[in-house]
Amino acid sequence: MSHDHESAGSMKRIFVTGSAGFIGFHLCQLLLAEGHVVCGYDGMTDYYDVRIKHGRHRILGEQGSFSAVEALLEDRARVDAAIDDFRPEVIVHLAAQAGVRYSLQNPRAYLDANVIGTFNVMEAARRHEVSHLLMASTSSVYGANTEMPFAETEKADTQLTIYAATKKATESMSHAYAHLWNLPTTMFRFFTVYGPWGRPDLALYKFVDAMLEGRPIDIYNHGEMYRDFTYVDDLVRAIRLLIDAVPVRPITPEAIEPGDSLSPVAPWRVVNIGNSEKVRLLDFIEAIEESLGIEAVRNYLPMQPGDVPATWADASLLQRLTGYRPQTPYREGVAAFVRWFREYYQK
Numbered sequence: 200m201s202h203d204h205e206s207a208g209s210m211k212r213i214f215v216t217g218s219a220g221f222i223g224f225h226l227c228q229l230l231l232a233e234g235h236v237v238c239g240y241d242g243m244t245d246y247y248d249v250r251i252k253h254g255r256h257r258i259l260g261e262q263g264s265f266s267a268v269e270a271l272l273e274d275r276a277r278v279d280a281a282i283d284d285f286r287p288e289v290i291v292h293l294a295a296q297a298g299v300r301y302s303l304q305n306p307r308a309y310l311d312a313n314v315i316g317t318f319n320v321m322e323a324a325r326r327h328e329v330s331h332l333l334m335a336s337t338s339s340v341y342g343a344n345t346e347m348p349f350a351e352t353e354k355a356d357t358q359l360t361i362y363a364a365t366k367k368a369t370e371s372m373s374h375a376y377a378h379l380w381n382l383p384t385t386m387f388r389f390f391t392v393y394g395p396w397g398r399p400d401l402a403l404y405k406f407v408d409a410m411l412e413g414r415p416i417d418i419y420n421h422g423e424m425y426r427d428f429t430y431v432d433d434l435v436r437a438i439r440l441l442i443d444a445v446p447v448r449p450i451t452p453e454a455i456e457p458g459d460s461l462s463p464v465a466p467w468r469v470v471n472i473g474n475s476e477k478v479r480l481l482d483f484i485e486a487i488e489e490s491l492g493i494e495a496v497r498n499y500l501p502m503q504p505g506d507v508p509a510t511w512a513d514a515s516l517l518q519r520l521t522g523y524r525p526q527t528p529y530r531e532g533v534a535a536f537v538r539w540f541r542e543y544y545q546k
């Protein structure tokens with residue numbers, strides 16, 4: 200396969216931060232399978248078992264068109280050098296300090312990685328005049344909003360955790376950059392992503408691990424929680440399609456279609472990526488029990504600080520922009536995760 204991206208019209212040089220992370224790994228796999236040249240950037244922080252991150256990078260490294268840089272986002276010189284060396288046409292910025300609960304214990308990590316780190320990526324994107332900058336936000340920015348399903352055109356000003364606040368800050372910062380430098384930018388808000396190679400701090404991982412070892416599982420708000428569970432393959436397919444849906448600054452605000460979050464003053468928009476299905480946590484747990492053939496020992500607990508009782512995405516803008524919407528049923532997705540987990544840990 201030719202690596203001369205000038206000759207291959209559709210082949211792009213794509214820089215992906217968080218490439219050893221759960222979502223970044225799956226996105227890189229998809230991009231490499233399509234023949235793109237990918238440079239990954241990951242801090243390999245020990246927020247969870249680094250061996251999983253190294254395992255993901257090892258798999259990606261088997262592709263000749265993948266290269267990786269291991270460094271922190273806060274390290275501006277390293278970010279600049281990596282992007283200068285690679286000369287990307289597109290940047291997909293997924294790396295972040297994740298986790299709602301951990302943000303209660305170590306809020307500073309979120310400012311360093313999410314705000315400063317994202318600023319470093321935006322600066323490099325501006326310098327290189329990339330054709331499209333895509334960055335991950337989160338459904339957590341909807342905070343205390345109660346109008347469901349969540350739509351991108353709603354105000355989102357009531358974040359409940361520092362994690363969500365740092366993500367909202369990056370949305371605002373990127374809007375300013377899109378406006379000032381005419382930098383086409385798409386922010387996406389993810390809804391509860393799960394699947395093979397998932398993060399050990401996520402509920403599905405913790406539940407399966409505990410159930411296989413006969414430990415009880417902690418169920419918050421007595422199970423009266425609803426989540427819009429999005430299967431990772433669906434999510435990265437949506438990101439891939441959004442790479443081609445480059446926002447263009449509207450000629451007049453009136454030109455913006457109803458329901459489109461496109462900015463009236465910048466080539467910038469925010470897009471939900473979710474299954475558009477509100478699933479009760481207890482039903483999700485039942486699907487895990489079914490896949491494992493094990494009944495969970497349930498430890499019901501009150502709501503945790505910073506948690507929201509429900510998330511539910513309106514994904515109609517994604518569908519309008521890409522013709523695609525996530526739709527893997529959660530039972531199917533859970534079964535795929537369980538298969539991966541058993542194989543990976545030989546359980």
